[in-house]
Amino acid sequence: MSDYTIQQLNVYEYLGKACDPLFNTICNMQQGSSKYIPEIKVTLIKNRHGLYEMASKSNHECYSNKEDLYDSVSEILSNSLLRGM
Numbered sequence: 001m002s003d004y005t006i007q008q009l010n011v012y013e014y015l016g017k018a019c020d021p022l023f024n025t026i027c028n029m030q031q032g033s034s035k036y037i038p039e040i041k042v043t044l045i046k047n048r049h050g051l052y053e054m055a056s057k058s059n060h061e062c063y064s065n066k067e068d069l070y071d072s073v074s075e076i077l078s079n080s081l082l083r084g085m
Contacts, residue, residue, distance in 0.1 A: 012074075022073065026052070026066045040076050044069065 012020035025035055029046040036043050045053040051062045052069040063069040 017067075017070065020070075022077075023066075023070050026070050026073075029066075037073070037077075040073075040080055042073065042076065044073070 017023040026044065031046055031048055031050065034043050034045040042054055042056045045055060047053055051064060052066055054061045054069060054072060061072065
């Protein structure tokens with residue numbers, strides 16, 4: 001595997017966030033809704049205050065905007081993929 005391939009794990013870095021199903025899911029979340037990502041055992045929640053939450057068994061973080069939540073989840077997914085290689 002080339003260094004470029006490792007650096008470019010996420011095809012949506014090339015295509016743009018607007019094409020990423022994860023980003024679109026986050027953008028379309030309604031207040032009070034939640035989505036579970038089984039690959040990393042994380043639940044995404046848009047709470048009644050309009051904050052985006054990321055909750056796992058050992059961690060709970062809040063984000064004021066969808067971009068920060070997306071960046072955090074993408075990083076966790078990328079790190080998970082790297083560990084699996």
